[in-house]
Amino acid sequence: MLSSLHIRSSQIPRASFLDLAPTSRPEPVSVDIxxxxxxxxxxxxxxxxxxxxxxxxxxxxxxxxxxxxxxxxxxxxxxxxxxxxGAWVDEFEEVGLEECMDRVWERATVVIGGGREGEKDLDRRYGRVxxxxxxxxxxxxxxxxxxxxxxxxxxxxxxxxxxxxxxxxxxxxxxxxxxxxxxxxxxxxxxxxxPRDYGYQIAHGILAEVDSHPFDPNTMLLMDWRDAHLDNEPYLRANNEKIPTFLYAMPFDSNLIFLEETSLVSRPTLSYTEIKKRMVARLRHLGIKVKRVIEDEKCLIPMGGPxxxxxxxxxxxxxxxxxxxxxxxxxxxxxxxxxxxxxxxxxxxxxxxxxxxxxxxxxxxxxxxxTAEMKGERELYRFGMETLLKLDLVGTRRFFDAFFDLDPHYWQGFLSSRLSTKELAILCLSLFGHASNPSRLDIVTKCPAPLLRMLGNLALQAL
Ligand SMILES: Cc1cc2nc3c(=O)[nH]c(=O)nc-3n(C[C@H](O)[C@H](O)[C@H](O)COP(=O)(O)OP(=O)(O)OC[C@H]3O[C@@H](n4cnc5c(N)ncnc54)[C@H](O)[C@@H]3O)c2cc1C
The missing domain is CATH 3.50.50.60 (FAD/NAD(P)-binding domain)
Structure with missing residues (x-):
């Protein structure tokens, strides 16, 4: 899906798409209320x-x-x-609101990077709401x-x-x-x-008119974890190795695209300035020249917590x-x-x-x-977040490499919060079974505290 662009990234220029003011605001709706x-x-x-x-x-x-x-x-x-x-199309079909998606991509893709260059093609339709x-x-x-x-x-x-x-x-x-x-x-x-011990997702997104971009307009990019754009940015690279960010992209046509640099979860929150710098470096590396920022969005989402x-x-x-x-x-x-x-x-x-x-x-x-079942499931999802918080770039790549190799019933169900407690337990075991040895070591050595807390909370809920 991605053409192989290898433009060297040098110092990040001061003038970039960050200087462009968004040219439009979401339109109000007209309903007689x-x-x-x-x-x-x-x-x-x-x-x-x-x-x-x-x-x-x-x-x-x-x-x-x-x-x-x-x-x-x-x-x-x-x-x-x-x-x-954005959402998976089947999720909107389930509630009969699929006609409210204004663009649907037949496929999504995940690029892991770091020696796992192959893209993972996800056979699941994704849409922009x-x-x-x-x-x-x-x-x-x-x-x-x-x-x-x-x-x-x-x-x-x-x-x-x-x-x-x-x-x-x-x-x-x-x-x-x-x-x-x-x-x-x-x-x-x-x-x-x-205590509200949230992790935070932070992201900077732009809907932009660009000269060109290397993405296939028929596929949305769920995550691109590659970091070659930071080759000449030692400070950003070192930080990205500890708290990685990925690119999320919804290409509408060859000149119109939504791009978002995202920290999946961090605690404390990665700085917004850092996210923007990484995005500038990434777009420069991909040869994407932004002509006009139509909309921008600053995203900060508290995740997990009690x-x-x-x-x-x-x-x-x-x-x-x-x-x-x-x-x-x-x-x-x-x-x-x-x-x-x-x-x-x-x-x-x-x-x-x-x-x-x-x-x-x-x-x-x-x-x-x-319900008790829903609370139990949430503890398992929370454990997933606590695990992600502990992983650096290498660990995160290994995690998603194994995650998207799972049976689609499990990864799709996990992403849509549809799995039962039993299925979530099977997913955890199967993820552990599929994972490389270093990945297993990551989980065993870095996640015992969240694991114990999750088991404790599950036990309390069972009382
Ligand atoms: C930038 C961004 C992008 C996101 N993208 C996605 C995505 O792609 N997919 C996804 O599933 N989730 C996404 N989320 C996460 C989450 O789904 C959204 O935050 C979503 O908007 C939450 O919906 P909500 O109805 O709970 O609250 P909100 O959409 O936040 O709506 C709250 C409403 O309450 C009003 N309000 C606030 N305080 C008061 C008050 N005191 N009195 C009266 N009214 C008040 C606000 O004006 C607003 O209209 C995103 C979040 C952010 C911040």
Missing amino acids: RHHSPAANGSSYDAAVIGCGPAGLRLAGLASARGLRVCCVDPDPLSGWRNNY GRKELKTKLLEGCADHGVSFHKAKAWTLDHQEFRSKITCSDGCDIWASFVVDASGFTSPFMEYDK LPRIPQGVMGIGGTAGMVHPSTGYSVARSLRLAPLVADAMAECLGSTRMIRGKQLYQRVWSSLW
Whole structure:
């Protein structure tokens, strides 16, 4: 897929694509939504959802379709989402939203590098999420079932025995029997009872018009771990050997491409400046001249860490509530897939005949999402992240070399959070079995602490 370009990288020039300002912003969506009436101040909804990202809108639409009166609070419900989301096409097909992908690649590829030059062809379709299409579709689902929207920031939450009050930045109060926090990673509303020892994915991405690029427009590049672009950059090379970054690329045609230099996971976080420098060196090495930056994105995703305290008086969904895959940073497809479970539990409790409220309600809804099985699986995914955190460039390459040689059921299931605890255990054993001897040594010598912690947490959950 890649042409063999070997342009020598010398000193990184000061002038680069980093000096180019993005020329466009995500377009707002146009859906006729119902606005919360301030005259209704004091009247109560069944559920209020804080945040109109993918997770919040999906849940609001599903809950309202089940007959609940729902209000969404967001500073700008109709604004365009900024993040350039990607996902496996089968994940969107599973939730019937595949028409919301605006570009699909029939294949993806992984380049390991470091003596394992062969590309690994992944026979699985990958797509870029059409942000406008997805947001429009989810908002229409909300509009069809009468969801109200309030354009403001949620400031504070006050839980009373059978209902909660959201005080908003404009002074308005929204009352609801149940509040869902879908406000993303920076939420102040979730409570934790364990230290939040996140790893962080950090990346710099650009959607750019380029003179040319060496990628096949029919294949997306999931990861390229090669480091020849750092040959003349001893400082960057030494750092990359310790905390490696890879290139992720979605080529749209021969002149339009999304490129992202990504640190899969680091703790403490690799600096953003370093990521950008590595990207400049990489593009220079690949002979990619950026003519125009159409959009750029700074990506910082907290991964792993503990789950919020379960249960608590506000339900969490999406980035705020431990749903980010601890080893990949993805969460959109998972939130879309799991939201119906939460909506069902909400409808069962809040629906007019049952009237389950307060602590019983919180317990029922939280455990619809985080069953004992799901918590156990998450511990295994977290162990995957802790393992990746310990690996240097050589170890990371060995890991992915073995990972993508596994039976596709396992690597695909792992990436999509679809494996059962038993399957995850088989994956771990099989990965260990497939791994080279140095790779096994890495796992045994570098990961005993996370391994013990995972076993401890699994044992606690089993009690
Ligand atoms: C740059 C970037 C790229 C990513 N790419 C991918 C990807 O390709 N694939 C993938 O699966 N995941 C990706 N992720 C990870 C994750 O899926 C996204 O962060 C995703 O947007 C999380 O969705 P969400 O609905 O939980 O929260 P968000 O999308 O963050 O939405 C939260 C919403 O809540 C609103 N809000 C925040 N605070 C308040 C408040 N106090 N009151 C009211 N509203 C509030 C915000 O304005 C926003 O509209 C990416 C993350 C980033 C940062």
